[in-house]
Amino acid sequence: xxxxxxxxxxxxxxxxxxxxxxxxxxxxxxxxxxxxxxxxxxxxxxxxxxxxxxxxxxxxxxxxxxxxxxxxxxxxxxxxxxxx
Amino acid sequence: xxxxxxxxxxxxxxxxxxxxxxxxxxxxxxxxxxxxxxxxxxxxxxxxxxxxxxxxxxxxxxxxxxxxxxxxxxxxxxxxxxxxxxxxxxxxxxxxxxxxxxxxxxxxxxxxxxxxxxxxxxxxxxxxxxxxxxxxxxxxxxxxxxxxxxxxxxxxxxxxxxxxxxxxxxxxxxxxxxxxxxxxxxxxxxxxxxxxxxxxxxxxxxxxxxxxxxxxxxxxxxxxxxxxxxxxxxxxxxxxxxxxxxxxxxxxxxxxxxxxxxxxxxxxxxxxxxxxxxxxxxxxxxxxxxxxxxxxxxxxxxxxxxxxxxxxxxxxxxxxxxxxxxxxxxxxxxxxxxxxxxxxxxxxxxxxxxxxxxxxxxxxxxxxxxxxxxxxxxxxxxxxxxxxxxxxxxxxxxxxxxxxxxxxxxxxxxxxxxxxxxxxxxxxxxxxxxxxxxxxxxxxxxxxxxxxxxxxxxxxxxxxxxxxxxxxxxxxxxxxxxxxxxxxxxxxxxxxxxxxxxxxxxxxxxxxxxxxxxxxxxxxxxxxxxxxxxxxxxxxxxxxxxxxxxxxxxxxxxxxxxxxxxxxxxxxxxxxxxxxxxxxxxxxxxxxxxxxxxxxxxxxxxxxxxxxxx
Ligand code: SF4
Numbered sequence: 001x002x003x004x005x006x007x008x009x010x011x012x013x014x015x016x017x018x019x020x021x022x023x024x025x026x027x028x029x030x031x032x033x034x035x036x037x038x039x040x041x042x043x044x045x046x047x048x049x050x051x052x053x054x055x056x057x058x059x060x061x062x063x064x065x066x067x068x069x070x071x072x073x074x075x076x077x078x079x080x081x082x083x084x
Numbered sequence: 085x086x087x088x089x090x091x092x093x094x095x096x097x098x099x100x101x102x103x104x105x106x107x108x109x110x111x112x113x114x115x116x117x118x119x120x121x122x123x124x125x126x127x128x129x130x131x132x133x134x135x136x137x138x139x140x141x142x143x144x145x146x147x148x149x150x151x152x153x154x155x156x157x158x159x160x161x162x163x164x165x166x167x168x169x170x171x172x173x174x175x176x177x178x179x180x181x182x183x184x185x186x187x188x189x190x191x192x193x194x195x196x197x198x199x200x201x202x203x204x205x206x207x208x209x210x211x212x213x214x215x216x217x218x219x220x221x222x223x224x225x226x227x228x229x230x231x232x233x234x235x236x237x238x239x240x241x242x243x244x245x246x247x248x249x250x251x252x253x254x255x256x257x258x259x260x261x262x263x264x265x266x267x268x269x270x271x272x273x274x275x276x277x278x279x280x281x282x283x284x285x286x287x288x289x290x291x292x293x294x295x296x297x298x299x300x301x302x303x304x305x306x307x308x309x310x311x312x313x314x315x316x317x318x319x320x321x322x323x324x325x326x327x328x329x330x331x332x333x334x335x336x337x338x339x340x341x342x343x344x345x346x347x348x349x350x351x352x353x354x355x356x357x358x359x360x361x362x363x364x365x366x367x368x369x370x371x372x373x374x375x376x377x378x379x380x381x382x383x384x385x386x387x388x389x390x391x392x393x394x395x396x397x398x399x400x401x402x403x404x405x406x407x408x409x410x411x412x413x414x415x416x417x418x419x420x421x422x423x424x425x426x427x428x429x430x431x432x433x434x435x436x437x438x439x440x441x442x443x444x445x446x447x448x449x450x451x452x453x454x455x456x457x458x459x460x461x462x463x464x465x466x467x468x469x470x471x472x473x474x475x476x477x478x479x480x481x482x483x484x485x486x487x488x489x490x491x492x493x494x495x496x497x498x499x500x501x502x503x504x505x506x507x508x509x510x511x512x513x514x515x516x517x518x519x520x521x522x523x524x525x526x527x528x529x530x531x532x533x534x535x536x537x538x539x540x541x542x543x544x545x546x547x548x549x550x551x552x553x554x555x556x557x558x559x560x561x562x563x564x565x566x567x568x569x570x571x572x573x574x575x576x577x578x579x580x581x582x583x584x585x586x587x588x589x590x591x592x593x594x595x596x597x598x599x600x601x602x603x604x605x606x607x608x609x610x611x612x613x614x615x616x617x618x619x620x621x622x623x624x625x626x627x628x629x630x631x632x633x634x635x636x637x638x639x640x641x642x643x644x645x646x647x648x649x650x651x652x653x654x655x656x657x658x659x660x661x662x663x664x665x666x667x668x669x670x671x672x673x674x675x676x677x678x679x680x681x682x683x684x685x686x687x688x689x690x691x692x693x694x695x696x697x698x
Contacts, residue, residue: 012315013579018542046541046644049330050318057318057356060333073315075330076538076576 005066007037013074015043028066035060038072049075086294087148087593088112092121093190093212095205097278098138098197102212107191113595114683116602117147119174119566120609121192122163126172127616127687129196135167135270136252136277138198144185144243144283145192147569148593151183151291154303155310155580156372156571158182160260162243162271167254168428168483169504169528170621172613173269176532176566177243178369178377179261184241187287195278204232204282208240209289217281221250224421225259232284243283246423248471249276253481255428255506256471259420263390264369264377267425269505269527294594302587310373310578319577320366322355323378324393329354331398335645336510336518336537339402340457341434342500342634345511346643349407353397357409364388374573382413389417392426398509399430404437405457415463422471427530428483431506433466435484435499436476444493451475497633502529503617513635514645515540517551520658523629524555526613532566534558535576545645548654552661560606567605608682611666611674615687618673618696625671629659673697 006027016022019041026040034053035045051058052071064070091104115124122143133139142164149157160182166173185193188207195205199214202221206213220228225246232242241260248256249272256272257265266272275281293299310316318326328350331337335345351357358378367377367390381388392400392412400419401412419426433455439445440455447454451469453476455462469477479487484506488499500507505528512518521534534555543550561582565572568589574580586599597605617624630636631650639649663670667678676697679688691697 010314012313013577014538016579044541046334047538050326052314052318055317071314073318074538074579075327076535 007064007066008069009037009041010069010071011041011043012072014076015047015072015074018043018047028064031063033061033063034058034070037064037070043072047075048072085109085112086292087152088117089186089189089191089289089291091190093193093207095193095195095212095214096197097195097199097203097214097280100214102214104190112148113597114605115609116567116605117150117191118145118159118161118176118569119163119563120605121145122161122174123172123609123612123616125194126163126165127612130165132620133165135165135170136273138196138278140165140274140277142195142271142274142278142280143192146182146185147567149588150569151186151370152293152299152592153371154299154570154588155306155574156369156374157569158369158372158571159566159569160185160266161566162258162266164271164274165620166505166527167252167270167273169269171503171527172616173271173527174566175257175266175268175271177258177260177264177266178372178571179241179264180370181241181243181260181285182569183370184285184287186291187289188285189287189289193283195280198277199279202279202281204284205280207283207285209287220281222247225423226262226421228282229259229262232282236284237286240284240286242285244423245272245275245281246421246471248423248481249273250281251471251473251481252276253424253470253473254483255425255432256423257425259423263367263379263420265420265425267427268530272423293592295591298591299588302584302591306574306580306584307373309580310574313578315578316374319374319376322359323366323376325358325378325397326355327394328397328401331394331510332402333644334537334541335514335640335643335648336512337402338398338507338509338511340405341403341438341498342507342511343438343498344641344643345514345645347402347405349405350402352407353401353409353412358392361409362413369571372571372574374578376573376577380413382410382417384410385414385417387414387417389413389420392416395509396426396430399427399434400463403430403434404463406460406463407458411460415460415467418464418467422467424467424471427508428506429467429470431500432470432480432484432487433463435487435495436466436480437462438498439491439495444491444495449476500529500632500634502631503628505529510537511640511645512537513640513650514545514648516545516548516650516654516658517555519631519635519650519655520551520555520662521558523631523655523659524559524662526610526617529631533563535562545648548657552658552665555662556665559610560603563609564602564606567609604682608684611679611682612684612687614668614674615679615684615691618691619694625673626659629672630655669698
């Protein structure tokens with residue numbers, strides 16, 4: 001259930017593999033940047049190629065607002081992060 | 085044969101004869117198509133021949149997925165003994181050529197010999213003619229394609245070479261679809277050596293498939309998955325240019341002849357700059373929902389160009405320090421018309437720029453031209469001289485390795501290549517798996533066999549353990565797409581599950597090969613191309629697998645990987661691990677046991693008879 005200080009985070013490709021889910025609701029601790037939001041969901045920010053907020057591309061240091069939808073787009077999506 | 089047209093078209097340009105051969109079902113089962121067909125054919129038929137002589141073969145091959153409606157059966161392979169490396173070389177191209185070839189009734193065309201005048205091959209179903217191309221000789225690759233389209237009709241799919249191919253520049257490419265290229269390893273030069281300016285194909289047939297209902301169901305699911313992915317918009321809006329700023333942020337963006345992985349001018353050439361200043365539309369290959377190709381207009385120069393995509397922006401932009409997207413796009417256009425591989429051209433010109441700025445060469449060498457980083461006019465002048473082999477361009481046309489060997493003065497250490505092929509778009513001192521991928525790519529320093537930077541990041545950039553195993557896995561999965569005639573990007577970039585491709589294969593071909601069987605085909609091909617190198621290049625082995633000294637002894641000066649380098653003992657550990665896992669000996673040669681395990685007993689016997697394997 002989304003609280004008043006949360007964002008929805010959607011994860012593309014293998015980022016979903018790392019986070020263990022394709023979409024989740026994240027409670028924002030203060031006013032984190034997008035890179036910090038990625039880290040919060042278990043994704044190393046340097047694996048995120050691009051960030052989009054409500055459908056608009058944003059830089060890693062952009063701070064999303066409560067209620068925003070954050071999309072993490074991976075540098076590579078297909079099966080290349082984990083081992084054999 | 086389901087999934088196949090069932091015929092190979094043979095063209096002898098010396099005699100003017102053409103004929104067809106049926107596709108051997110055993111060849112299809114053991115090599116699938118595309119790169120697999122080409123590798124076996126070149127291994128069998130090109131023994132000790134000069135790459136630019138009449139005895140080389142030029143193979144244009146599709147695969148069983150090509151021309152079938154799935155995302156995306158669009159890829160054709162151009163292959164030959166490489167003019168750039170002397171090894172087996174291939175490059176794939178999207179667009180519509182592979183599909184049209186199948187519709188014309190051929191899985192592959194194999195050229196041999198050499199014409200005594202410029203010609204092009206005309207194929208309209210069963211009508212096959214070698215036609216005069218004198219009026220096209222000297223024209224740019226796109227100019228010639230447009231001229232042939234005007235003459236023959238828009239429904240012909242055409243591949244052409246530019247002046248670089250005609251003049252046997254060792255990294256000349258083949259152009260198709262007004263701006264796409266089979267870029268690497270010099271297939272354009274092999275075409276030029278055969279005086280083959282173009283290939284024009286039109287077909288009206290269909291490709292039989294084994295289980296149309298299954299194909300429809302699986303394909304539909306794949307298309308819907310791609311369509312529903314919120315990341316798709318990125319590929320529609322920006323294409324592969326979207327990778328630039330990320331690569332820069334992780335210290336992988338080749339900058340000033342790979343002296344760094346961080347380019348301070350990235351904002352002027354990244355995806356935002358592209359979108360805001362030059363992109364006018366998107367282009368898709370056959371059956372592809374991603375449409376990653378961007379069509380751009382450089383108003384100040386009055387030209388249109390497909391791209392630039394990531395590799396071009398990396399090698400022409402960062403590597404030559406051009407910090408305006410208009411300049412990168414214009415240089416891209418110039419290379420496309422000349423028929424130069426933008427990766428090798430950007431690498432070679434970046435090297436010349438560094439040599440000029442270091443004083444290794446001066447204006448006496450360059451014919452009075454100041455060749456400095458960041459100068460687009462210098463880039464364009466050099467590209468033209470290379471394509472026409474004029475002045476300094478005659479040496480640069482032979483590639484960065486040969487140029488460094490002539491210029492000397494330590495420049496060999498920053499001639500960024502492996503096996504004679506110029507390094508593509510990822511500075512890898514902070515990425516051991518990616519470094520190993522470049523070192524062991526069978527065609528030379530190219531990323532399409534294994535792209536492992538994200539694996540390095542996810543597993544730890546310093547870490548070496550486990551990296552060789554991952555590189556080998558990727559070297560089997562990624563080139564498998566080139567055997568199948570499919571684009572790998574819907575898997576790589578949209579994350580389509582590999583299980584779909586495993587299910588598609590029997591649906592299309594009716595052959596009972598599992599995913600593991602398909603991966604073994606890919607492993608077979610990888611070992612075959614390595615065996616080819618062992619047979620064709622005296623002393624081939626471990627010494628051919630090292631990167632240039634810059635990556636071993638010079639720490640990266642700035643950016644996210646500042647301080648990184650990969651010392652020789654680490655490289656040796658990576659290679660030991662890699663050779664061991666592959667079943668190769670310590671010198672990097674496949675053993676007889678490994679070749680036999682992969683069904684290459686005849687290859688093992690031949691190499692053993694020559695004293696080249698245990
Ligand atoms: S992803 Fe790009 S290169 Fe691949 S088939 Fe689609 S448009 Fe062509």
